[in-house]
Amino acid sequence: MTSDDLLFLAKNVSKSFGGLVALDKVTVAVPEGALTLMIGPNGSGKTTFLQVACGVLKPDSGALLFAGRNVTGLPPYARFRLGIVTTFQIPRLFPSLSVLENVLLAAQKVRESPLSLLSSRKGERDLVERAFEVLKLLSLDRVWDKPARALSGGQMKLLELARALVSEPKLLLLDEPLAGVNPALAGEIMQFLSKVRREKGVAMLLVEHRLDIALKHADYVYVLHHGRVISEGSPEAVVEDPLVAKAYLGE
Amino acid sequence: MVATSEVLAFVVSLGTLYSIYVILSSSMELVYGELGLPDFAKAAFFAVGAFAAGALSVRLGAALAGIAWEGEFKLRSYYYATLVSAKVAENPLMGLVIFVVPLLVAVPCAVLLGVLASYPALRLREDYLAITLIAFSEIVRVVARNYEPLVGGTFGAGVVDVFAWLRSPWRELAMMLTSALFAFGAWLLLYRLSRSPFGRVLRAVRDDEVAAAAYGVDVARVRAWAMALGSGMAAVAGVLYAFYIGSVNPDDFTVSRTFLVVLMVTVGGRGNPKSPPLGAAVYLALDRALLFAKRFLPVPFDVNYVAYAALGVLLILFVMKKPEGLAPERPLLTVDAEATEGVTSRT
DSSP: OOSTTEEEEEEEEEEEETTEEEEEEEEEEEETTOEEEEEOSTTSSHHHHHHHHHTSSOOSEEEEEETTEEOTTOOHHHHHHHTEEEOOSSOOOOTTSBHHHHHHHHHOSOOSOGGGGGSOHHHHHHHHHHHHHHHHHTTOGGGTTSBGGGSOHHHHHHHHHHHHHHTOOSEEEEEOTTTTSOHHHHHHHHHHHHHHHHHHOOEEEEEOSOHHHHGGGOSEEEEEETTEEEEEEOHHHHHHOHHHHHHHHOO | OOOHHHHHHHHHHHHHHHHHHHHHHHHHIIIIIISOOOOTTHHHHHHHHHHHHHHHHHHHHHHHHTOOOOSOHHHHHHHHHHHHHHHHHHOHHHHHHHHHHHHHHHHHHHHHHHHHHHSHHHHSOHHHHHHHHHHHHHHHHHHHHHOHHHHOGGGOEEOOOTTTTSOTTHHHHHHHHHHHHHHHHHHHHHHHHHTSHHHHHHHHHHHOHHHHHHTTOOHHHHHHHHHHHHHHHHHHHHHHHHHHHSEEOGGGOOHHHHHHHHHHHHHHOTTOTTHHHHHHHHHHHHHHHHHHHGGGOOOSSOTTHHHHHHHHHHHHHHHHHOTTOSSOOOOOOOSOHHHHHHHHTTO
16 A cells, blocks of 8 residues: 555554563554455454544554644544544433434534524534434434433443534544444444445444454454554465464464 | 511512522433433532632631731631621622632632533443542542631631622522522523524434434533533532621532432423423422421431432432422423424425
């Protein structure tokens, strides 16, 4: 791949928690519009990597480049504004806000200033239109006025996605969007993500255990084990790699 | 038999105090109820307003009236307050100036202190932050108590009667209406903010700070804004309070005053913009009822403590049995009904 179509690059990223090395010089590249899959056994550092990528965690060393810009020192809100949007493995919704408000928060442009008090009602209406489009796509439009805490587990997962999609990301970091979701819905979510990628050209970095569903949609796969990239390549090549089988199954 | 004028005076006085508490609890609801930041330094921001009135009204009045000052401030402020009030009686405009200047000084000071106080919030967890803010509040009080040139230390300071140009009961009525006007303004600001996109951001930060940051919210700036607004509002309440009481004493601004406001917001319903007017009404009704009742209470200790004990019990009861308060929070709707109707009807 050439550097022109590279959207996101994490270079030699390391992160330790006390004595535990969660990430050890991890280098991951996500090209424009590609779906990059990251797999690995539990505790291999996948979630840590996503949290470093979105800015919730700071790396100990290494650099993060997004669209040719160094974003290593940027806080999460600034990375979000550039188009790096993350979903959380365990949904972190705003439980007392309604479903619609959860989505609106991700869509709204005026965020900190009380001057938004004076922002036009028209602007809010446009946001509502956009929010409902996304809610409809994910079949959440019927529960739009419910507080997020009243949703089922599956609906919470969907709302995480809705919130991420409405913000019109350039790079979506997805942390196990299929975990805990029934197989039928999981398939649908994957189809849906694939469609979003095709139609809107959103690049995705997907962390997922459900290889049966996710693998066939991936362009490129990274395998993490003990905080290191032990294998990478096309989906076919990676599943054939004996190192990968060893990481999952042991000696 | 109680004379009608006495009943009127009682009602007017209560109305003024109610208005002041509505401003204070509105500011608490904004910062604590909506944003979830335990602003336990509320008494200090309230005090900033009162101290501005205490420090400035007499000095400014004396300067305006051309009265030469003699002696120490702490010993003479009450005397000069009376002299200046007599001048204000002939010159309403002077009263207006003496009222407005402390406001113009207190609000920016409180806003600045509020923004400063919002910074520890970035590093400290909720409980530690609460303790830090209590300490901050006590520092403000202790400094005022010991630095006598400010508001006379433990002597307190006299405050000019800015409505001296009116005769009683119009004077008290004017004070009440002024306070009510500010209270309505403060509450309306809270109400509109809570239903604006800014209100949505406040609740999002309260619900999940990390998620809010990941979705584009600069949490530090949101806190600074909320503390700036909340503290400015509390300072307005403080200025009104000083002019209402007619004097200022640093020891009137202990942490227990903060908790009275916490009580109002908790009883009213944290997170619901209706809580300030509701909670302040419940508190004042109870406080006045206890004031009447305690004459008949045979308790083996100072009967004045009965009110503290009763209010403490009330706070504990609400936190345990009805944490959502009298008016529970509802999912907010920042857009008007037609906006959503248009879209939902198509689904």
